[in-house]
Amino acid sequence: AQSGEVAADPQQYDQAYLSPVTIGNSELMLDFDTGSADLWAFSNETPASQSQGHERYDSATGTELDGYSWSITYGDQSGAGGNVYTDKVVVGGVTATRQAVEAATSVSASFSQNIDSDGLLGLAFSSINTVQPRQQTTFFDTVRPTLAKALFTCDLRQGDAGSYTFGYIDSSKYQGTVTYVPVDDSQGFWQFTAGGYSVGGDNATSGSVGTAIADTGTSLLYLPAAVTKAYYEQAGGRYDNQQGGYTLPCNGGAPDFSVAIGGKTFTVPGSYIAYAPLTTGSSTCFGGIQPDTGIGFSIFGDVFLKAVYAIFDVSQGSPRLGFAAQ
Numbered sequence: 001a002q003s004g005e006v007a008a009d010p011q012q013y014d015q016a017y018l019s020p021v022t023i024g025n026s027e028l029m030l031d032f033d034t035g036s037a038d039l040w041a042f043s044n045e046t047p048a049s050q051s052q053g054h055e056r057y058d059s060a061t062g063t064e065l066d067g068y069s070w071s072i073t074y075g076d077q078s079g080a081g082g083n084v085y086t087d088k089v090v091v092g093g094v095t096a097t098r099q100a101v102e103a104a105t106s107v108s109a110s111f112s113q114n115i116d117s118d119g120l121l122g123l124a125f126s127s128i129n130t131v132q133p134r135q136q137t138t139f140f141d142t143v144r145p146t147l148a149k150a151l152f153t154c155d156l157r158q159g160d161a162g163s164y165t166f167g168y169i170d171s172s173k174y175q176g177t178v179t180y181v182p183v184d185d186s187q188g189f190w191q192f193t194a195g196g197y198s199v200g201g202d203n204a205t206s207g208s209v210g211t212a213i214a215d216t217g218t219s220l221l222y223l224p225a226a227v228t229k230a231y232y233e234q235a236g237g238r239y240d241n242q243q244g245g246y247t248l249p250c251n252g253g254a255p256d257f258s259v260a261i262g263g264k265t266f267t268v269p270g271s272y273i274a275y276a277p278l279t280t281g282s283s284t285c286f287g288g289i290q291p292d293t294g295i296g297f298s299i300f301g302d303v304f305l306k307a308v309y310a311i312f313d314v315s316q317g318s319p320r321l322g323f324a325a326q
Protein backbone atom coordinates (compact mmCIF):
# COMPACT_ATOMS: atom_id res chain seq x y z
CA ALA A 1 0.00 0.00 0.00
CA GLN A 2 1.18 3.53 -0.80
CA SER A 3 1.56 6.55 1.47
CA GLY A 4 3.61 9.72 1.22
CA GLU A 5 4.21 13.34 2.19
CA VAL A 6 4.87 16.40 0.07
CA ALA A 7 5.86 19.94 1.09
CA ALA A 8 3.44 22.87 0.77
CA ASP A 9 5.50 26.00 0.27
CA PRO A 10 3.80 29.38 0.88
CA GLN A 11 3.85 32.23 -1.61
CA GLN A 12 4.18 35.79 -0.31
CA TYR A 13 1.44 36.52 2.30
CA ASP A 14 0.54 32.81 2.08
CA GLN A 15 -1.60 33.73 -0.95
CA ALA A 16 -1.28 30.12 -2.16
CA TYR A 17 0.79 27.06 -1.23
CA LEU A 18 2.73 25.18 -3.91
CA SER A 19 3.85 21.54 -3.95
CA PRO A 20 6.30 19.72 -6.27
CA VAL A 21 4.63 17.17 -8.60
CA THR A 22 6.30 14.96 -11.23
CA ILE A 23 4.18 14.46 -14.36
CA GLY A 24 5.90 12.22 -16.92
CA ASN A 25 9.42 13.75 -17.15
CA SER A 26 8.33 17.21 -15.95
CA GLU A 27 8.65 18.51 -12.38
CA LEU A 28 6.10 21.25 -11.71
CA MET A 29 4.93 23.30 -8.71
CA LEU A 30 1.17 22.89 -8.38
CA ASP A 31 -1.41 24.55 -6.12
CA PHE A 32 -3.24 21.71 -4.30
CA ASP A 33 -6.89 22.74 -4.28
CA THR A 34 -9.53 20.91 -2.21
CA GLY A 35 -12.11 23.26 -3.77
CA SER A 36 -11.78 22.03 -7.36
CA ALA A 37 -11.28 18.67 -9.12
CA ASP A 38 -9.09 19.22 -12.20
CA LEU A 39 -5.36 18.43 -12.37
CA TRP A 40 -4.15 20.91 -14.96
CA ALA A 41 -0.76 22.37 -15.89
CA PHE A 42 0.92 24.87 -18.15
CA SER A 43 2.17 22.78 -21.07
CA ASN A 44 4.03 22.74 -24.37
CA GLU A 45 0.58 23.57 -25.81
CA THR A 46 0.23 26.79 -23.81
CA PRO A 47 1.10 29.88 -25.91
CA ALA A 48 4.55 31.22 -25.02
CA SER A 49 2.96 34.65 -24.47
CA GLN A 50 0.90 33.17 -21.61
CA SER A 51 3.51 30.88 -20.06
CA GLN A 52 6.58 33.11 -19.46
CA GLY A 53 8.22 32.11 -16.16
CA HIS A 54 6.28 28.86 -15.77
CA GLU A 55 7.53 25.28 -15.85
CA ARG A 56 5.51 23.40 -18.45
CA TYR A 57 4.24 19.82 -18.74
CA ASP A 58 5.68 18.16 -21.85
CA SER A 59 2.70 16.18 -23.16
CA ALA A 60 5.04 14.09 -25.38
CA THR A 61 5.36 11.65 -22.44
CA GLY A 62 1.56 11.26 -22.21
CA THR A 63 -1.11 9.39 -24.15
CA GLU A 64 -3.63 11.82 -25.63
CA LEU A 65 -7.34 11.19 -24.96
CA ASP A 66 -8.54 11.99 -28.47
CA GLY A 67 -11.46 14.39 -28.65
CA TYR A 68 -11.33 15.13 -24.92
CA SER A 69 -11.15 18.67 -23.57
CA TRP A 70 -11.51 20.63 -20.34
CA SER A 71 -12.51 24.16 -19.42
CA ILE A 72 -12.77 25.63 -15.92
CA THR A 73 -13.79 29.00 -14.49
CA TYR A 74 -12.99 29.63 -10.83
CA GLY A 75 -14.98 31.72 -8.36
CA ASP A 76 -12.51 34.59 -8.69
CA GLN A 77 -13.26 34.64 -12.45
CA SER A 78 -9.86 33.17 -13.36
CA GLY A 79 -9.90 30.18 -15.68
CA ALA A 80 -8.10 27.83 -18.08
CA GLY A 81 -8.82 25.13 -20.67
CA GLY A 82 -7.18 22.66 -23.05
CA ASN A 83 -6.57 19.02 -23.99
CA VAL A 84 -6.31 15.83 -21.93
CA TYR A 85 -3.59 13.17 -21.63
CA THR A 86 -2.96 10.27 -19.31
CA ASP A 87 0.48 10.11 -17.79
CA LYS A 88 2.40 9.00 -14.68
CA VAL A 89 1.98 11.43 -11.79
CA VAL A 90 4.06 11.19 -8.59
CA VAL A 91 3.30 13.21 -5.42
CA GLY A 92 5.50 12.67 -2.37
CA GLY A 93 6.37 9.15 -3.55
CA VAL A 94 2.72 8.21 -4.20
CA THR A 95 2.34 7.16 -7.85
CA ALA A 96 -0.69 7.28 -10.15
CA THR A 97 0.39 5.33 -13.25
CA ARG A 98 -2.42 6.55 -15.55
CA GLN A 99 -3.68 9.91 -14.24
CA ALA A 100 -5.71 12.30 -16.39
CA VAL A 101 -3.46 15.33 -16.89
CA GLU A 102 -5.13 18.42 -18.34
CA ALA A 103 -2.69 20.32 -20.56
CA ALA A 104 -3.57 24.02 -20.83
CA THR A 105 -3.91 25.55 -24.29
CA SER A 106 -5.20 28.78 -22.75
CA VAL A 107 -5.00 30.34 -19.27
CA SER A 108 -6.37 33.62 -17.85
CA ALA A 109 -4.09 36.52 -16.96
CA SER A 110 -4.01 35.82 -13.21
CA PHE A 111 -2.55 32.36 -13.88
CA SER A 112 0.04 33.73 -16.33
CA GLN A 113 1.01 36.40 -13.81
CA ASN A 114 1.31 34.05 -10.82
CA ILE A 115 4.62 32.59 -11.96
CA ASP A 116 5.08 30.43 -8.84
CA SER A 117 2.12 28.27 -9.82
CA ASP A 118 2.45 25.90 -12.81
CA GLY A 119 -1.15 24.71 -12.41
CA LEU A 120 -3.60 23.21 -9.95
CA LEU A 121 -4.04 19.72 -8.50
CA GLY A 122 -7.72 19.36 -7.61
CA LEU A 123 -8.62 17.45 -4.43
CA ALA A 124 -12.38 18.06 -4.35
CA PHE A 125 -14.72 15.23 -5.43
CA SER A 126 -14.35 13.93 -9.00
CA SER A 127 -18.05 14.69 -9.60
CA ILE A 128 -17.04 18.30 -10.43
CA ASN A 129 -14.15 17.45 -12.77
CA THR A 130 -14.68 19.42 -16.01
CA VAL A 131 -13.25 16.94 -18.60
CA GLN A 132 -15.58 16.20 -21.53
CA PRO A 133 -16.94 13.91 -23.00
CA ARG A 134 -16.11 11.64 -20.01
CA GLN A 135 -15.31 13.06 -16.58
CA GLN A 136 -11.92 12.02 -15.10
CA THR A 137 -10.84 11.27 -11.52
CA THR A 138 -8.72 13.45 -9.25
CA PHE A 139 -5.24 12.29 -8.25
CA PHE A 140 -6.63 11.26 -4.84
CA ASP A 141 -9.49 9.25 -6.37
CA THR A 142 -7.06 7.62 -8.83
CA VAL A 143 -4.63 6.42 -6.10
CA ARG A 144 -7.23 5.90 -3.34
CA PRO A 145 -7.53 2.07 -3.79
CA THR A 146 -3.73 1.78 -3.41
CA LEU A 147 -3.40 3.97 -0.29
CA ALA A 148 -2.75 2.48 3.16
CA LYS A 149 -5.73 4.58 4.38
CA ALA A 150 -8.26 6.31 2.11
CA LEU A 151 -7.48 9.83 3.31
CA PHE A 152 -5.19 12.80 2.85
CA THR A 153 -4.19 15.49 5.35
CA CYS A 154 -3.24 19.14 5.15
CA ASP A 155 -0.89 20.98 7.51
CA LEU A 156 -0.54 24.56 6.23
CA ARG A 157 1.52 27.02 8.24
CA GLN A 158 1.67 30.83 8.57
CA GLY A 159 4.64 31.96 6.50
CA ASP A 160 6.31 28.57 6.75
CA ALA A 161 6.49 25.34 4.78
CA GLY A 162 3.70 22.93 5.63
CA SER A 163 2.81 19.59 4.05
CA TYR A 164 0.17 17.31 2.62
CA THR A 165 0.19 13.57 3.39
CA PHE A 166 -1.57 10.84 1.44
CA GLY A 167 -2.60 7.54 3.06
CA TYR A 168 -1.73 8.32 6.68
CA ILE A 169 -2.24 10.73 9.58
CA ASP A 170 0.87 12.23 11.19
CA SER A 171 -0.09 12.58 14.86
CA SER A 172 3.07 14.63 15.55
CA LYS A 173 1.50 17.46 13.57
CA TYR A 174 -1.34 18.28 15.97
CA GLN A 175 -2.17 18.57 19.66
CA GLY A 176 -5.10 17.05 21.51
CA THR A 177 -7.75 15.03 19.77
CA VAL A 178 -9.20 15.11 16.25
CA THR A 179 -12.84 16.25 15.92
CA TYR A 180 -14.62 14.66 12.96
CA VAL A 181 -17.66 16.15 11.21
CA PRO A 182 -19.75 14.66 8.38
CA VAL A 183 -19.19 15.93 4.84
CA ASP A 184 -22.01 16.56 2.33
CA ASP A 185 -20.32 15.88 -1.04
CA SER A 186 -23.49 16.54 -3.10
CA GLN A 187 -21.98 19.74 -4.58
CA GLY A 188 -18.56 18.11 -5.08
CA PHE A 189 -16.93 20.03 -2.21
CA TRP A 190 -15.66 19.06 1.25
CA GLN A 191 -18.77 20.72 2.69
CA PHE A 192 -19.56 20.75 6.41
CA THR A 193 -21.54 22.76 8.95
CA ALA A 194 -19.77 25.26 11.18
CA GLY A 195 -21.39 26.38 14.44
CA GLY A 196 -21.17 29.34 16.81
CA TYR A 197 -18.38 31.90 16.67
CA SER A 198 -16.73 34.38 19.00
CA VAL A 199 -14.49 37.37 18.44
CA GLY A 200 -11.48 38.12 20.62
CA GLY A 201 -11.96 35.16 22.90
CA ASP A 202 -15.12 36.51 24.51
CA ASN A 203 -17.03 33.32 25.14
CA ALA A 204 -20.29 34.83 24.02
CA THR A 205 -20.63 32.50 21.05
CA SER A 206 -23.05 34.29 18.81
CA GLY A 207 -25.17 33.00 15.92
CA SER A 208 -23.81 30.24 13.76
CA VAL A 209 -21.69 30.29 10.63
CA GLY A 210 -23.60 27.51 8.80
CA THR A 211 -22.67 25.69 5.55
CA ALA A 212 -18.98 25.91 4.69
CA ILE A 213 -16.35 24.22 2.53
CA ALA A 214 -12.73 23.41 3.41
CA ASP A 215 -10.80 24.93 0.52
CA THR A 216 -6.97 24.86 0.40
CA GLY A 217 -7.10 26.68 -2.96
CA THR A 218 -8.69 29.83 -1.51
CA SER A 219 -6.42 32.21 0.41
CA LEU A 220 -8.93 33.83 2.75
CA LEU A 221 -11.74 32.97 5.17
CA TYR A 222 -15.10 33.96 3.63
CA LEU A 223 -17.87 34.15 6.28
CA PRO A 224 -21.51 35.34 6.36
CA ALA A 225 -21.78 39.11 6.04
CA ALA A 226 -23.23 39.47 9.58
CA VAL A 227 -20.37 37.48 11.12
CA THR A 228 -17.79 39.46 9.14
CA LYS A 229 -19.39 42.75 10.19
CA ALA A 230 -19.34 41.69 13.86
CA TYR A 231 -15.66 40.79 13.57
CA TYR A 232 -14.54 44.11 12.06
CA GLU A 233 -16.63 46.13 14.52
CA GLN A 234 -14.38 44.70 17.24
CA ALA A 235 -11.26 44.80 15.09
CA GLY A 236 -11.61 48.47 14.18
CA GLY A 237 -11.86 47.60 10.50
CA ARG A 238 -14.05 49.08 7.77
CA TYR A 239 -15.42 48.07 4.39
CA ASP A 240 -13.31 49.80 1.73
CA ASN A 241 -15.27 49.99 -1.55
CA GLN A 242 -12.12 50.87 -3.45
CA GLN A 243 -10.36 47.74 -2.17
CA GLY A 244 -13.52 45.65 -2.54
CA GLY A 245 -13.27 44.28 0.97
CA TYR A 246 -12.71 44.96 4.65
CA THR A 247 -9.44 46.51 5.75
CA LEU A 248 -8.06 46.93 9.27
CA PRO A 249 -4.96 48.32 11.02
CA CYS A 250 -1.87 46.11 10.51
CA ASN A 251 -0.59 47.02 13.97
CA GLY A 252 -1.11 43.62 15.59
CA GLY A 253 -4.23 44.48 17.60
CA ALA A 254 -6.59 42.33 15.53
CA PRO A 255 -8.73 40.08 17.78
CA ASP A 256 -8.71 36.29 17.36
CA PHE A 257 -11.64 34.61 15.63
CA SER A 258 -13.02 31.36 17.10
CA VAL A 259 -15.57 29.00 15.57
CA ALA A 260 -17.17 25.80 16.86
CA ILE A 261 -16.92 22.75 14.56
CA GLY A 262 -18.28 19.43 15.79
CA GLY A 263 -18.69 20.97 19.24
CA LYS A 264 -14.99 21.86 19.48
CA THR A 265 -13.69 25.47 19.28
CA PHE A 266 -10.95 26.32 16.76
CA THR A 267 -9.21 29.72 16.91
CA VAL A 268 -7.65 31.76 14.12
CA PRO A 269 -5.06 34.14 15.63
CA GLY A 270 -5.72 37.83 14.93
CA SER A 271 -2.28 38.03 13.30
CA TYR A 272 -3.55 35.77 10.50
CA ILE A 273 -6.46 38.17 9.91
CA ALA A 274 -4.31 41.27 9.40
CA TYR A 275 -3.61 39.53 6.12
CA ALA A 276 -1.40 41.79 4.03
CA PRO A 277 -0.56 45.52 3.81
CA LEU A 278 -2.56 47.24 1.05
CA THR A 279 0.74 48.32 -0.48
CA THR A 280 4.26 47.65 0.78
CA GLY A 281 4.84 49.59 3.99
CA SER A 282 1.20 50.58 4.45
CA SER A 283 -0.12 50.43 8.04
CA THR A 284 -3.54 49.37 6.72
CA CYS A 285 -4.02 45.70 5.93
CA PHE A 286 -6.47 43.84 3.75
CA GLY A 287 -8.58 41.60 6.01
CA GLY A 288 -8.15 37.82 6.03
CA ILE A 289 -11.88 37.50 6.82
CA GLN A 290 -14.20 38.70 4.04
CA PRO A 291 -17.96 38.34 3.40
CA ASP A 292 -19.15 35.24 1.51
CA THR A 293 -21.89 37.30 -0.20
CA GLY A 294 -22.92 35.75 -3.52
CA ILE A 295 -20.82 32.58 -3.08
CA GLY A 296 -23.60 30.44 -1.60
CA PHE A 297 -21.58 29.03 1.30
CA SER A 298 -18.71 30.06 3.57
CA ILE A 299 -15.19 29.20 2.46
CA PHE A 300 -12.67 28.05 5.09
CA GLY A 301 -9.59 28.83 3.05
CA ASP A 302 -5.91 29.03 4.02
CA VAL A 303 -6.40 31.74 6.70
CA PHE A 304 -8.41 29.14 8.67
CA LEU A 305 -6.64 25.97 7.53
CA LYS A 306 -3.21 27.19 8.68
CA ALA A 307 -4.58 27.29 12.23
CA VAL A 308 -5.53 23.58 12.23
CA TYR A 309 -4.44 20.11 11.09
CA ALA A 310 -7.12 18.94 8.61
CA ILE A 311 -7.95 15.34 7.61
CA PHE A 312 -9.91 14.69 4.40
CA ASP A 313 -11.17 11.16 5.03
CA VAL A 314 -13.20 8.76 2.87
CA SER A 315 -12.06 5.63 4.75
CA GLN A 316 -15.37 5.24 6.61
CA GLY A 317 -17.60 4.89 3.55
CA SER A 318 -19.21 8.34 3.78
CA PRO A 319 -16.74 11.22 3.65
CA ARG A 320 -15.80 13.18 6.76
CA LEU A 321 -13.46 16.01 7.78
CA GLY A 322 -11.22 15.85 10.82
CA PHE A 323 -9.87 18.98 12.51
CA ALA A 324 -7.28 19.23 15.28
CA ALA A 325 -5.55 22.24 16.84
CA GLN A 326 -2.00 22.62 15.48
Ligand SMILES: C[C@H](Cc1ccc(C(C)(C)C)cc1)[C@H](NN)c1nnnn1Cc1ccc2c(c1)OCO2
Pocket residue numbers: 016031033034035036073074075076078110111114117215217218295299
Ligand atom coordinates in the same frame (compact mmCIF):
# COMPACT_ATOMS: atom_id res chain seq x y z
C1 LIG B 1 -10.18 30.83 -6.33
C2 LIG B 1 -9.59 29.43 -6.13
C3 LIG B 1 -9.03 28.81 -7.44
C4 LIG B 1 -7.76 29.57 -7.81
C5 LIG B 1 -6.55 29.26 -7.16
C6 LIG B 1 -5.39 29.95 -7.50
C7 LIG B 1 -5.41 30.96 -8.45
C8 LIG B 1 -4.11 31.72 -8.76
C9 LIG B 1 -2.96 30.75 -8.98
C10 LIG B 1 -4.25 32.59 -9.99
C11 LIG B 1 -3.78 32.62 -7.57
C12 LIG B 1 -6.61 31.28 -9.07
C13 LIG B 1 -7.79 30.59 -8.77
C14 LIG B 1 -10.62 28.54 -5.45
N1 LIG B 1 -10.14 27.15 -5.40
N2 LIG B 1 -11.03 26.26 -4.80
C15 LIG B 1 -11.97 28.56 -6.15
N3 LIG B 1 -12.26 27.99 -7.31
N4 LIG B 1 -13.58 28.23 -7.53
N5 LIG B 1 -14.09 28.90 -6.50
N6 LIG B 1 -13.09 29.09 -5.63
C16 LIG B 1 -13.26 29.72 -4.32
C17 LIG B 1 -13.78 31.12 -4.48
C18 LIG B 1 -15.08 31.35 -4.83
C19 LIG B 1 -15.55 32.68 -4.95
C20 LIG B 1 -14.68 33.72 -4.72
C21 LIG B 1 -13.36 33.46 -4.41
C22 LIG B 1 -12.88 32.16 -4.27
O1 LIG B 1 -12.69 34.64 -4.25
C23 LIG B 1 -13.67 35.67 -4.48
O2 LIG B 1 -14.92 35.07 -4.75
